[in-house]
């Protein structure tokens with residue numbers, strides 16, 4: 001730890017990697033960016049120069065650098081598991097963007113590596129946990145304000161048209177909602193049923209819009225709504241119906257404008273605007289937890305269980321039927337403290 005600052009190495013200098021690197025370099029207490037790695041050397045150099053850091057094109061060399069205390073992985077999904085495993089192997093804390101892996105089998109390997117290390121080193125980038133509107137709903141439920149939760153409803157509305165397959169939408173995008181549902185309901189998802197609308201009529205696995213029905217292990221139920229192309233902006237909403245009331249996040253923070261016989265309200269253009277503060281909170285709390293020696297935040301267990309549910313969703317896509325989501329028994333390392 002040079003100059004009493006946690007020295008972070010950032011892997012992947014694309015959209016979110018650059019955002020995290022700049023947040024750490026400029027807006028995070030107790031940390032600095034020591035190095036930035038990207039297979040695209042120009043990208044690595046631009047972001048490294050901006051953060052006063054060293055540029056790398058080899059993830060292994062960056063992880064092994066003794067000047068690097070902790071890692072943040074923001075490479076494409078397919079590299080997350082191997083790079084997280086390399087960080088655990090090096091005994092260095094790591095914040096890995098979601099999804100932690102792209103299969104349950106690889107998620108299990110990350111769990112096994114942490115269990116062998118005997119301590120939590122990996123955190124997964126489920127950053128809605130650090131969004132105030134989500135945290136307020138969590139607190140309402142924990143206080144018992146709405147009694148026992150009966151159902152979860154999530155809306156995940158994306159503004160962009162991208163050529164996503166239904167499998168890609170589940171593993172890369174709906175995984176956020178799967179984690180939100182598990183976290184806020186404080187229960188595992190035990191069954192899923194997926195239905196979707198194609199974005200390309202002649203491509204059966206293309207996805208424009210999806211509904212996922214959920215059953216939870218404690219008897220509660222739920223739905224996730226996902227859109228790949230809203231045509232109007234970006235919205236994330238969660239709503240929980242309890243025995244004694246209902247809690248719903250506020251999706252808009254702009255004022256309601258009344259003018260010319262209409263009332264209107266702004267909608268976020270996309271995720272960097274909607275969750276700007278959550279990304280800042282996420283890295284600050286991660287840095288504080290490492291410095292304090294007490295891991296917090298979404299764990300490798302959360303990363304793994306979200307993949308168990310995501311794979312059940314993919315089985316439902318294939319079978320056209322509801323499918324069970326069955327994970328292994330939670331190891332004691334991940335018991336709530």
Ligand SMILES: NC(=O)c1ccc[n+]([C@@H]2O[C@H](COP(=O)([O-])OP(=O)(O)OC[C@H]3O[C@@H](n4cnc5c(N)ncnc54)[C@H](O)[C@@H]3O)[C@@H](O)[C@H]2O)c1
Nearest residue numbers: 012013014015016017038039040074075076077079097098
């Ligand atoms: N938590 C969130 O809200 C959130 C938001 C956006 C993206 N993400 C996740 O972050 C990751 C990156 O997304 P993005 O939007 O920044 O993508 P991006 O395409 O903008 O950036 C990815 C970067 O990784 C680099 N790269 C490719 N192969 C690599 C490798 N083997 N090692 C290191 N870097 C490599 C690419 O050159 C590129 O610069 C994805 O896994 C995505 O799911 C999470």
